[in-house]
Amino acid sequence: MIIYVATLVVIVVIALALIAVFSKKLLSSIISMGFVSLGVSGLFFFLQAPDVAITEAAIGAGLSTAIFVIALKKVKKGESADEE
Amino acid sequence: MMQVFLQNWIYLIGAISLFGIGLYITLTDENIFKIIVGLNIIESGTNLFMIAIAWHPKAVMPIYTATNHLVVNGKVVSADPLPQSLVLTAIVIGLGTTALALTIAVKIFEKYGTLDVRKIKEAKR
Amino acid sequence: MNIFNNAALLIGVPLLFAFSIPLFGLISKELAKWVTLLTIGFNATFSLYILLTHKFPTIVVMGNWLPPFGENLYIGPVAALLVSLISVIGLLIAIYNLWAVKRGDVIRFSILFLMFTAGASGIVLTGDIFNLFIFMEITGISSYALAAFGPERRALGGAFKFLVVSSIGSTLYLMGVTLIYTQLGTLNIAEIAARINQTTPGLLTFAGILIISGLAVEAELFPFNGWVPDTYTGAINGVSASLSGIAAVSAVYALFRIAMTVFGKSGTYVTTYGKIDLMAVIAILAATTVVIGELSALSQKNVKKMLAYSSMAQMGLIAVAFSIGSELGVYGGIFQLVNHSIAKAMLFLIVGVLVAAGVGENIDDFRGLWKRNPFLALTFSVGAFSMLGFPLFGGFWSKFSIVAASVQRGGWYDFIIGLVLFASVVEAFYYLRIVAYMFSSDVEAPKIKTPMIPAIPIFILAVSIVAIGVFPQIVGNFSTQAANEFTHKMSEYVLNVIPTIAAH
Amino acid sequence: MRNDTPELVKKITALFVVAILLAGFFVAFKEMPKGPSVNVNQRVSRLYVLKNVQTATKLMKSGNFFTKGMKPLRSDVPYTPIVFGKSSNLEDGAANVVTSIVVDYRGFDTLGEVTVLFLAATGVAMLLFGKEKKRKKKTEPSLIMYVGTRIAFAVIFLFGIYIFVHGHLTPGGGFPGGAVIASGILGLFLGKNGYEPNHLGLKVFESLSGMAFVIIGLTGLFSVKSFLANFLPTGTIGDLYSAGFIALIYIAIGMKVGAELSAVVNSMIVDTEEEWS
Numbered sequence: 001m002i003i004y005v006a007t008l009v010v011i012v013v014i015a016l017a018l019i020a021v022f023s024k025k026l027l028s029s030i031i032s033m034g035f036v037s038l039g040v041s042g043l044f045f046f047l048q049a050p051d052v053a054i055t056e057a058a059i060g061a062g063l064s065t066a067i068f069v070i071a072l073k074k075v076k077k078g079e080s081a082d083e084e
Numbered sequence: 085m086m087q088v089f090l091q092n093w094i095y096l097i098g099a100i101s102l103f104g105i106g107l108y109i110t111l112t113d114e115n116i117f118k119i120i121v122g123l124n125i126i127e128s129g130t131n132l133f134m135i136a137i138a139w140h141p142k143a144v145m146p147i148y149t150a151t152n153h154l155v156v157n158g159k160v161v162s163a164d165p166l167p168q169s170l171v172l173t174a175i176v177i178g179l180g181t182t183a184l185a186l187t188i189a190v191k192i193f194e195k196y197g198t199l200d201v202r203k204i205k206e207a208k209r
Numbered sequence: 210m211n212i213f214n215n216a217a218l219l220i221g222v223p224l225l226f227a228f229s230i231p232l233f234g235l236i237s238k239e240l241a242k243w244v245t246l247l248t249i250g251f252n253a254t255f256s257l258y259i260l261l262t263h264k265f266p267t268i269v270v271m272g273n274w275l276p277p278f279g280e281n282l283y284i285g286p287v288a289a290l291l292v293s294l295i296s297v298i299g300l301l302i303a304i305y306n307l308w309a310v311k312r313g314d315v316i317r318f319s320i321l322f323l324m325f326t327a328g329a330s331g332i333v334l335t336g337d338i339f340n341l342f343i344f345m346e347i348t349g350i351s352s353y354a355l356a357a358f359g360p361e362r363r364a365l366g367g368a369f370k371f372l373v374v375s376s377i378g379s380t381l382y383l384m385g386v387t388l389i390y391t392q393l394g395t396l397n398i399a400e401i402a403a404r405i406n407q408t409t410p411g412l413l414t415f416a417g418i419l420i421i422s423g424l425a426v427e428a429e430l431f432p433f434n435g436w437v438p439d440t441y442t443g444a445i446n447g448v449s450a451s452l453s454g455i456a457a458v459s460a461v462y463a464l465f466r467i468a469m470t471v472f473g474k475s476g477t478y479v480t481t482y483g484k485i486d487l488m489a490v491i492a493i494l495a496a497t498t499v500v501i502g503e504l505s506a507l508s509q510k511n512v513k514k515m516l517a518y519s520s521m522a523q524m525g526l527i528a529v530a531f532s533i534g535s536e537l538g539v540y541g542g543i544f545q546l547v548n549h550s551i552a553k554a555m556l557f558l559i560v561g562v563l564v565a566a567g568v569g570e571n572i573d574d575f576r577g578l579w580k581r582n583p584f585l586a587l588t589f590s591v592g593a594f595s596m597l598g599f600p601l602f603g604g605f606w607s608k609f610s611i612v613a614a615s616v617q618r619g620g621w622y623d624f625i626i627g628l629v630l631f632a633s634v635v636e637a638f639y640y641l642r643i644v645a646y647m648f649s650s651d652v653e654a655p656k657i658k659t660p661m662i663p664a665i666p667i668f669i670l671a672v673s674i675v676a677i678g679v680f681p682q683i684v685g686n687f688s689t690q691a692a693n694e695f696t697h698k699m700s701e702y703v704l705n706v707i708p709t710i711a712a713h
Numbered sequence: 714m715r716n717d718t719p720e721l722v723k724k725i726t727a728l729f730v731v732a733i734l735l736a737g738f739f740v741a742f743k744e745m746p747k748g749p750s751v752n753v754n755q756r757v758s759r760l761y762v763l764k765n766v767q768t769a770t771k772l773m774k775s776g777n778f779f780t781k782g783m784k785p786l787r788s789d790v791p792y793t794p795i796v797f798g799k800s801s802n803l804e805d806g807a808a809n810v811v812t813s814i815v816v817d818y819r820g821f822d823t824l825g826e827v828t829v830l831f832l833a834a835t836g837v838a839m840l841l842f843g844k845e846k847k848r849k850k851k852t853e854p855s856l857i858m859y860v861g862t863r864i865a866f867a868v869i870f871l872f873g874i875y876i877f878v879h880g881h882l883t884p885g886g887g888f889p890g891g892a893v894i895a896s897g898i899l900g901l902f903l904g905k906n907g908y909e910p911n912h913l914g915l916k917v918f919e920s921l922s923g924m925a926f927v928i929i930g931l932t933g934l935f936s937v938k939s940f941l942a943n944f945l946p947t948g949t950i951g952d953l954y955s956a957g958f959i960a961l962i963y964i965a966i967g968m969k970v971g972a973e974l975s976a977v978v979n980s981m982i983v984d985t986e987e988e989w990s
Contacts, residue, residue, distance in 0.1 A: 003090045003141075006981055010098035017102055021109045026117050033121045036102070040128045047095065047139040048163040050147070050884035051811045053170050056131065058892040059179050063974060064124065070981045071116065071186040075193045078150050083792075092748035100738050103384075104731045110373065111727035123376055130380050130387075137391050140751035146882065148763065150797045154762050154810070159754055162810070166396075166758040167387070169814040170339055173826045174383065176344050176888055176970075180833030181376050184978050186349060187837045188357050190719040190981075195362040201607045203911060204366055217940035221931055224828060228923030231916050272933070273942035278760055280821045324832055331825070350829055354836025391745045394756030409744040415737040475982040476730035549978035 006046045013039035026072060034065035093175045095136035102129030116189045116199045122183060127178040138164035211267040211705075216284055219255060219292065219334065223248050223327035227320050242310070245319040246303045249326055253296040256330075259290045260687070263297055266694075266705040268336065276336065276706050277397050280413050283336035283706055286690035287449035287543070288505045289335045289461055294547055298554050299326035301666035306447050308662035309565065318358060325351040325451060326518045333461040336706055338386050338471075339396045341463055342379060345427070349375050353406055356444040356452070367443035375426050378433060382423025388416040399706035402471045402698055405482055414483035417472050421487060424467065427460035429524040430491070431498040439507075446561025449463050449513065453520045454554030457593035458516075460548060461524065462490075465542075465695065475699040478618065479534035492532040496628055502710075503613040503635040513568050515639060519596065523549045526632055529625055530611045533618050538691035541610035548603040548677065552595040555670035558663060559589050566657045578647040582657040584664065588671040593640035595674045598633050603677035605683070608633065625698030661689045727825030761814050797951045806882035806947035807956035815886065816902040816959045816966075820941040823962075824926060827969055831923060834980075843985035853906055862904030877967030881956040887963040891970025898975040902982050910979060915972055922968040929962055 013036055020032040036062035044053035090141035106125030113119055144152055148163065154162040196204050226248040234241045241281055259265060269282035272695055284292075303322065328347030353375070357368035386396070393401055394406045405413070424434040441449045449585050473479035481487040502522030509515040527549065530542035560570070562585060568574050579586040591602065598608035608629055615625035677684055694701040746752065753759055797808065807813035815823050877890030902908050933942035948955030 003087055003094070010094055012937075013098060013922070014101045014105070017105045020121055020125065021105055022940050025182050026115070027152075029118060029121055036125060036128055040102075040132050043095065043098070043132060043735060044135055047135045048143045048145040049135050049138070049168045049171075049811075050145055051172050051809065051886065052131070052135060052168050052175070054148075054885050055172055055175050055889045055892070057208055058889040059175055060124075060128065062896055063978075064104055064179050064182050066896070067183055067186060067977065068117075068120075070978070071190050074981075074984070075117075075199065081203075085749075088748065093742075096742055096747065100735060103738075104735055107377070107734065108727050108731050110377065111730065112724050116369065119373055123373065126377065126380050130383055133384065134387050137387060137745070137747070137751065140753075141749050145884075148797050148808040148810070150951075151597075152797075160759045160762045162753065164751070164753045164756060164758050165810040165814055166389070166756065166762060168811045169819065170812070170822075172815055172888060173343065173822055176826050177343075177829050179974075180350055180829050181346075181372070183981070184353055184833050184836050185369070185372050185376075186364055187840050187981070188353070188372065191357070191840055192362075192365045192369065194987075195365060199968060214934060214939050217934060221934070221940060223925060225924060225931070227828070228831070228920055228927060231920045235913075235916070270939050272817060272819075273937055273939040274818055277757060278732060279818050307833060314839045314842035317835045317842070320835050321832060321839065340825070343822055343829070346829050347832065350832045350836060354839060357836075357840055378801040388741050388745065390756075391747075394758070396757070412741040412744040415741040418737070494786055534759075569836065582922070595927055 002046060006043060009039055009042055009046075013043070016062065027069075030065065030068045033068075034061050037064070039060035091141050095132060098176065099133035100135055102126070102132065104129075114201045116192065116201065117202070119201075120185045123185065124178065124182060127174070130172055131178075134167045134171050134174070138167040144150045212270055212342070213264060213267040213284070214269055216255075216259065216264075216267070216269045216282065216334075217271065218651060219252055220282075220327060222251055223323055225325070227323050229509070230316060230320045230323070234319075238315045241316040241319045242303075243306050245323045246307065248299070248323055249296055249303050249586055251527065252326070252330065253293070253300045256289065256293040256296050257604075257609075259284060260293045265289045266701075268706055269334075277395060277400050280340050281336040281397075281706065282334040283399075283702070284334060285694050285702065285705065286687055287462065287694055288333050290543070290547075290684075290687045290691055291331045291458055294384070294550060295326060295329050295333065295455050298550060299329075299451065301669060302451050302454070302554065302558070304666050305450075305561070305663045308447070308660060309447050309561060312360070313358065318355070321351040321355050321358075325355060326455060329455045330458040333462050336398050337396055337468075338389075338398050338401065338627040341398075342383055342386065345379055345382070345463070348426070348459065349379065352448075352452060352456055355448045356440050358448065359443075359445040361443065363439075364443035364445070367436065367439035367441070371440045374433065374436045378423045378426030380423075381419045382466055385419030385423065388412055388419070397706070398466070398471060399703045403703050403707070405471060408482075410482070410484050413472075414485055417468075417481070417483055417487050418468055418490075421464065421491065424460060424464040425494070427456060428464045428528065429457060429460075429498070429500065429521045430528060431494045431525070434498065434521055437521050438514050438517045442511065442513045443518065446513075446557050446564065448556035449517070450554040450561070453516075453557060454550040457524055458550050461527055461531070464528070465539075469531070469539075469695050470698045470702050473534070473698060475697055477535060477696070479696055486526055488532045488534050491528055492622070495525045495528035496520065496624070499529065499632050502535045503632050507635055507639050509639075510572055512560055512572055512575065512643070513557075513570050515572075516553065516560070519548075519636065519639075520553055522632060522636075523553070523596070526611070526629065529628065530614065533622055533625065534613045534696070535618055536689075536692045536696050537610060537617055538614035539695045540688045541607050541614050543688045543691050544610060544681075544684055545607035547688075548595055548674070550609050551603065551670050551674055551677075552592045553681075555667055555674070556589065556592045558667055558670075559585050559592070559684060562663050562667070563657070564658065565660075568657070572643060572646060575643055576646045576649060576655060578589055580656075581654055582659060584659050585657070585667075588667050590644050591671045591674055593644055595678070597636040597640050601675070601678045602683075603674045603684075605678060606681040649690070659671055730873075758814075761818055762810050799949070804949050805943070805956065805959075807959050808951050809881055809883065809886075811984070812881045812886055812959060812963070813956065816881075816962050817957075819944060820930075823966070824930065824941065827923065827926060827966060828972050830970060831919075834976045837977050838980045841980045841983075841985050843987040846984040846986050854904055857905045861912060862900040866897045866901055869900070870894055871972065873897065873967070877963050878960065879953075880963040880967075881959045882951065882953070887966030888970055890963075890967040891972075891973060894967070894971035895974030895978060898971075899978050902978065910975065912979075913975060915979075918968065919972040922965050922972060923967040926962060926969065929958060929965065933958075 177182035329342035506518035880886030
């Protein structure tokens with residue numbers, strides 16, 4: 001039964017990855033990339049790998065997205081400064 | 085029937101699709117941030133692939149607890165712990181690469197004023 | 210199986226001091242550079258001790274778990290020779306850095322340079338296919354950061370390109386390793402090498418292609434070397450020298466350790482398992498690299514870019530030599546690797562000194578250098594003659610043995626004779642052009658003073674080129690043993706790591 | 714790819730590359746054991762799960778190769794099935810098998826991995842090195858945010874420590890623990906404009922925890938004659954004080970990772986102005 005749930009998660013993850021690819025806005029691309037990581041970390045739970053799931057959720061989905069957003073904010077600040 | 089097919093293939097298909105999508109965006113996109121997003125998606129695909137080859141439908145998690153028995157009749161029934169430990173390593177390495185790439189991207193924006201790969205190439209030196 | 214666990218210090222000591230450099234940096238900036246110098250000096254001394262007292266072949270057991278269980282380092286003739294080469298050249302470049310790197314974040318630069326050298330030695334030493342990936346990443350991450358270092362903005366573009374290509378490459382490598390693991394269930398190079406014929410051909414072929422393309426990124430082979438010119442040109446000269454003299458050495462070693470020991474059969478001519486012959490694929494890629502690299506180098510006006518393309522072509526030549534697959538070919542390849550690493554590092558260092566003295570990077574700026582500074586002009590000519598394989602310089606012997614190897618192999622490998630001659634002619638054209646410019650005297654310009662500190666490594670490297678040219682047996686003896694290890698994998702490499710595996 | 718390549722050609726080339734890779738993977742997957750046919754008993758990891766080299770050696774003997782003459786690493790332990798909370802004096806006493814692989818059997822990998830993270834943090838800090846810019850006036854986060862993040866930090870910090878101290882018993886370990894602590898510090902940055910951690914302390918902490926890892930390894934080299942070898946008793950499986958040096962190393966890793974990631978966050982958040990003089 002759990003395999004069907006996993007199938008659903010896989011489909012959602014692929015859809016999110018496609019959004020990350022084709023989205024025109026950088027922020028939404030980054031956020032959906034974070035959700036891809038989160039979905040993959042959910043799949044790790046189904047695959048009996050709790051260690052990896054926790055690590056992926058903390059590092060891949062959490063910190064790496066945070067660093068992305070910080071960097072994006074720096075770049076955006078520069079952009080608005082140029083316009084002024 | 086459906087279940088057996090899914091058990092065999094769904095995680096592999098997911099991993100490879102993520103890999104392909106990430107590779108495609110990395111090869112085609114002009115925005116530096118998008119390229120790094122692509123690298124991260126490739127990373128996720130690889131990790132999923134490595135965990136998928138460690139798993140079989142009757143696997144239990146590789147942690148000894150009072151109720152979780154990893155060895156039944158001298159045969160190991162848990163999921164393969166070795167690829168899992170390799171993935172732990174790969175995740176952390178991925179974070180390191182991402183952080184460095186983002187730093188270089190920020191510096192590039194500071195000095196060139198753009199994130200577009202084509203414009204950076206046109207700007208001489 | 211000889212066990213020499215103290216050789217773990219080759220990795221452990223650099224790590225310990227890399228972690229402690231921030232503390233030394235609190236006291237003084239200069240101290241950080243000196244600690245780097247002393248640590249690499251320790252590595253150089255220790256590896257030369259291993260090489261000269263003939264401690265090899267030996268393995269180093271990590272964590273008290275014997276090879277198929279745990280990880281091990283393997284020090285054979287190849288590893289001993291190349292680790293000595295890497296740490297000696299690293300030491301010389303560290304001496305150069307004492308003088309060259311004064312601005313910016315010197316402390317962190319020292320950490321990255323130290324770990325760059327240690328990671329490259331790790332690639333050469335390790336006996337575990339996943340550990341190889343870790344060391345590739347250590348070398349990789351430190352070299353991305355080092356390549357982006359510097360006041361010029363072109364450094365950043367080159368570093369970013371390098372980062373993207375190299376990360377994709379290492380991901381492909383990891384995929385290939387995982388595919389092999391699914392069938393053999395092990396990560397030890399010796400065990401995989403012994404059992405490689407138990408895999409199925411389709412999977413083995415694809416895994417081989419993935420692994421080779423992953424490693425070819427840093428070995429600068431053809432479809433994966435788009436990063437080379439930008440990165441080499443953008444980076445400061447000490448970093449370009451170490452990328453070409455250190456990283457490339459370890460990458461070529463890793464490539465052929467996998468291609469010959471893991472995928473190859475044991476015998477006179479190494480061919481490969483699987484559906485297609487990987488060695489032939491590497492030969493074709495490498496030959497393309499030589500042609501493209503030499504022709505692009507010919508049209509460059511910028512000396513650094515020219516050296517970068519020349520470096521690419523040389524790596525191609527080395528790979529061609531290895532891919533002949535006979536003992537003589539590997540002998541020539543390793544010899545050429547040593548020569549290239551010494552000469553190219555020296556050329557980049559000389560360009561660094563000249564740029565710091567206010568001479569430009571273009572070929573025209575080198576006009577009349579002999580009048581302005583005879584020492585640098587002379588050493589540059591020594592390096593150039595060695596690169597193009599002039600007799601009495603190091604490069605002659607290696608190119609000679611590559612040609613001899615392809616004659617010996619015969620068949621369609623005969624094209625290598627033409628390839629080597631073509632490469633030599635083109636190299637002669639563009640290197641001799643610079644040499645001729647340097648000795649032409651129609652330009653009057655102020656003299657350049659030779660700074661003392663960078664003159665030491667340049668002088669040592671130049672002397673060693675001439676010494677190898679006059680007495681080729683200095684390197685030749687070790688190359689012979691190394692070639693033996695590469696081509697007879699079952700009797701040499703595998704048995705030295707896991708002696709009992711032959712019972713199979 | 715060159716600049717003058719048309720968009721369409723570039724896309725088609727990329728699709729072509731991706732398609733070739735996917736086809737290759739499909740071929741490889743067809744020949745690979747997958748789903749129910751994955752058998753851990755044919756892989757080297759069974760030895761890690763069984764935690765006993767003598768039986769492992771026996772298993773390998775009944776297999777097909779390379780056992781002749783190979784001595785077990787610890788022959789003083791007879792194999793009995795492992796019972797949680799009772800089996801003691803195992804070859805490696807960690808209840809979490811992944812942890813025992815990460816830290817003990819393949820500890821050298823982990824040392825390299827910590828180094829990679831250290832190098833990444835060093836590289837980030839080196840590239841963003843320079844004089845600190847003066848901040849523009851921004852809206853100050855509210856008092857609730859300021860106090861809330863500080864209170865949350867204490868809880869998050871404790872939780873991170875819990876994760877890495879229990880790394881050998883429960884899922885988790887040094888890496889997620891360190892990441893959790895770093896996210897707590899990220900919260901502190903968000904809670905107050907111009908928050909600055911103690912830079913000197915962070916640097917010293919970072920160095921010392923990294924050195925601790927290597928020094929533990931060197932202690933193994935000089936006491937058990939092998940780098941990164943376990944030199945402590947392994948205890949009873951399931952106890953907090955078990956698994957020898959794994960707990961020690963995971964504490965070092967946790968502190969190191971926490972410090973590194975905080976350093977990365979710090980150098981990314983602070984605006985700097987480059988100076989080359």
